[in-house]
Amino acid sequence: DISSWTKDDFVNLEKTLHQCLCHIRYHNFEPKEFCESVMPYKKLIPKDIKDDVIQYYMVPEMSTSQWKPRTGTKYHSMKIDSVIIERTMLDLISLWINASKYLAHKRFRYELLLRGTRDGFDNATFHNLCDYKGPTLIVCKPSSGNAIIGGYNPLNWISNKGTYGNTAIIGGYNPLNWFSDNGTYGNTDKSFLFYIKDIDDLDSVQIARVINSAYAVYYHTSYGPCFGGTSDLSANGTNWSSSSGYYPNIGIPRNFSIQEYEVFKVTS
Incomplete structure (x- = not known):
């Protein structure tokens, strides 16, 4: 039915x-x-x-x-400057991004913000180039195998240097050292992770939408892009890890190194 x-x-x-x-x-x-x-x-x-x-x-x-040709640009997403994903995969990702809305064929623009082999893999570079850019798509290519792993964050990435979204100024003076280095979380129900075990086999595609929206993404200056309260997908330079808890387990390797990763600003 x-x-x-x-x-x-x-x-x-x-x-x-x-x-x-x-x-x-x-x-x-x-x-x-x-x-x-x-x-x-x-x-x-x-x-x-x-x-x-x-x-x-x-x-x-x-x-x-x-009649207009049925392969017109309205049906497909925009082109993407990527060395990791191709057009067919991009169309599917665009569908996932749009799935929380009416399933029309909305077009998205993907602007490359960072490429690891071009800009660097260090966490500071990620925050310098990608913080406060709005919704982003993260894709990475593990060093071994034929897989692609990634995630979508509809929020801004931020460093844990303050509270995003508040224009007030509040201050204080502490004559002692601060010992806590805890990060902060971003709340959204529209983020997701994906795992393509074999890029030549679309049947191997798995998507995991966030389960606990309060811990959808994690912000910390000492890490790159991180999803989930248990580091469901966490980047630290070229060393990435996955420990499912706030997203369904879709088989992403627990620890892996990457040869490339890219971050795209997503706009409609």
Whole structure:
């Protein structure tokens, strides 16, 4: 019963049909058949296609040669300056980012902020180039194997030097040393991690959406990007680790080194 489907059900179906949807000859359906068999899955169909089909039914004499190509840019995400991920994978990631909203084919821009082999892998570089940039996509390539690991943070990355989002100024004087070096957490229910065990096999793709939103991301000057209260995905230079607790366990290796990683600013 499609009426009981969740957003993840639609996401999984689109993942399977993604390369086919733009090639379907929708105008070949009879109006009744289109309403009964296609419209229940309208969340998968780009708005411009639905509008064209309705127009065709209203004006049957309209030549189908006037229809716009179904491989237009509205259906796909923007290009990305990456040495790790390709267009097909980017389209799937864009779908995940948009899954918390209506499943329209929203386009996102991906602006490269950092590339490890170009800018450096140290944590200070990450914070210098990526803090306060808004939503970001993190992708990394482990040193061994054919995997890609990454995560999406819809919040700003910040250093634990203060409280983000407060314009007030509060101060005090302490004549002693401070001993605590605790970081802070970012609260969101829209972050996720993903693990592609084999980039040549899309069936190996796993996604983990945050379970406890209060501990979705972790901010600390001594670390790079970190997700989860138990370091579900934690970066420290080229040494990364994963210990599931606030995100579902999707098989990310517990400890691994990386040969490359990239951070992208995500805008719509």
